[in-house]
Amino acid sequence: MGKLLAFDIGERRTGIAESDPMKIIASPVGYVETSTLLDWLTSHLSNNEVETLVVGKPIRMHGVPSDVETFISELIVKVQSAHPNLSIEREDERFTSRMAQRAMIDGGMKKQKRKEKGMVDQISAVLILQSFMNRGPSF
Template sequence: MRVMAFDYGTKRIGIAVTDPMQIIATGLDTIHPLKIIDYLKKYLQAEPVERFIVGEPKQMDNTPSQSAIHVKGFVNLLKKTFPEIPIEMLDERFTSKMASATIAQSGMGKKARQNKELVDTISAVILLQSWMSKSF
């Protein structure tokens, strides 16, 4: 079964998933928070997901960042809507910077680096790859 990761933001949620063998993490989509539950219900009808990974926003001193309260609300919504799917939190510090650097290194131009949806999706991939490397 797949594992799905979320880079939560109040404007967009970047989503990444593993392949069924949990070897490769791939960017799936970027969804507005108000549409995420309908999106997930549709996705989960077609693909089984065994676990959700949610980026936990922290500051440099390891305390929760300002957006942590929004992420907590999102996690509670996931728990309520999909109680059978376990949720793990994973430190997401630097994922957006790493995503922008990845886009730059890929040869894409400045416009791609400024594409917030692309950055959010790649951030979710980085988050998922980080989880995968800890799981093996």
């Protein structure tokens, strides 16, 4: 049984998180430029057993998908084409960026570190994955 991998996909950067083998705890992996995401995933899958990919679904407060959803959906089609055996799930990512910012502040992270590109993205990916795992065993 493989781990779970999560993406918080943006047009520029994608935050990445993965589960522990027991699928209890989500941890940050880092971030990549979204333009290189498919190559990164292919490399990662060749060295790691991943059971399911969880991709954040950006939804506005009133339930309508955000503008970036079309971009994400097109990227998911490319991932499915390149990796047809990889299960892909979606998870609501409302408020994850705000929660990531709050977690960094509450955790005592220095302002300079919080400004690093990709920091919010990878913490958001952790929140997306943890939310997915907390919903129960659909994986």
